[in-house]
Amino acid sequence: MAGRNISVSETSRPKLPRHAKLRFDETRQVWVILAPERVLAPDEIAVEVLQLCDGERSVADMVDQLAAKYAAPREAISTDVIAMLQDLADKGFLIEEREKTP
């Protein structure tokens, strides 16, 4: 099954599937992920990472960007980001951009 059951690595280009919407909730003043029968409240760092998940950008690019922004060791950021994205992928809230057929 293309696009699902992904193993997140630095070369992954993850994005949110149609059924998971990242949105700022004006009424409650929080970021939420809307999913079937669920409303999740990701924290600020998760929101920042998820906003980078557009299906184009690779995890490596995201890590570079975050490491530069926070002047933090790249390796630590990479480990944390991959663990977080894998957790979301296992729960079905992240998919990989389908391979373009040549």
Added chain:
Amino acid sequence: MSDILTEGKTAAAPNDGLTVLEQRRSTATSYGIPLAVLAELTHRCPLQCPYCSNPVELDRAGNELTTEEWKKVMTELVELGVLQIHFSGGEPTARKDLVELVRHASDVGLYTNLITSAVLLTKEKLAALADAGLCHVQISFQGNEPVVAERVAGLKNSHEKKIQAARWTRELELPLTVNAVMHRQNLHQLSDIIQMAVDLEADRLEVANVQYYGWALKNRAALMPTIEQIEETSRIVEEAQARLKGVLAIDYVVPDYYALRPKKCMGGWGRQFFNISPAGKVLPCHAAESITGLQFESVRSNHSIAWIWQNSEAFNRYRGTEWMPEPCKSCEFREIDFGGCRCQAFALTGDASNTDPACTLSPLHEKIFKLAETEAAGGNNRFLYRNFAGGTLETDGDHGA
């Protein structure tokens, strides 16, 4: 960094988004801003499932809210802070204006979910719904093959249509949940139903044991599983959840009568969710009208939906914990489960403020457990099919289909 997402805390109670939002200092106290609304667009349905969650007194087509009324409702819901709308029924695709309603919901910013039997869908209709912004499709199945499935649904050729509609859903890259309603007469198919969901490339499977309200309460003797079946079900579900991690998410709804603790029904009365009936009544849950003596306001009244949510007598009657008698009043779990389900307490004890007998602390718990065992062993397999005429009893040669 597993704690980077507070989402981790919701894993144990996936429906309790409010708890997460409360932790984030929303204004919620005894009640907050509702998260989701179940919009029952119609009670019309080509299926006749004996466990239907609709009330026994169904709303007639002539009383249904109009397209413009539903659009106004959705605009109000967004102003109130509602995030998600579930289009349900009856069969929501029986409404000719469904695409228009989904488009309006998308336009005003609601997350849209279609809860459907799928037998009226065509690929063109599904494509139009996808174009209108539909976020998610949930298709009910009555079994994994036509013999059992179509006897339960009371409709010939329904199973194949559902399979076809599920395939179209995936072809259109719409997310799919398979909703399997389980009871004594189809629990033996559970393993095959799980495999069916995998084969259909569903994202999610709901294994939902029948909840005994409305039509299901009338059919309880024909539906109640045995305790052995429930033990086997839990084993199968746990095994499949581990095996299918990352492939198929499985949510499991346990049956009340064999539970030890009651469910946190609707996340607490008037706390996170509400329901709008086909004729526009605003209800704390879809079964609330079964509680006699409560008056429910309509979206056709002079009140706004926000006013009804905040101020109406029906919503405030069982909110929070102030209304509770013993043993709930002094119970350490009173804010965990809010005493269980008001409709079930009313149906089984005659008083909606009593502890839900699903709880071991209810004086009636032992009695309903015995009742379940007796009915499960009774061998009465005949269904009363759901329809506008008050139900039709299954006959030997005719399975309603």
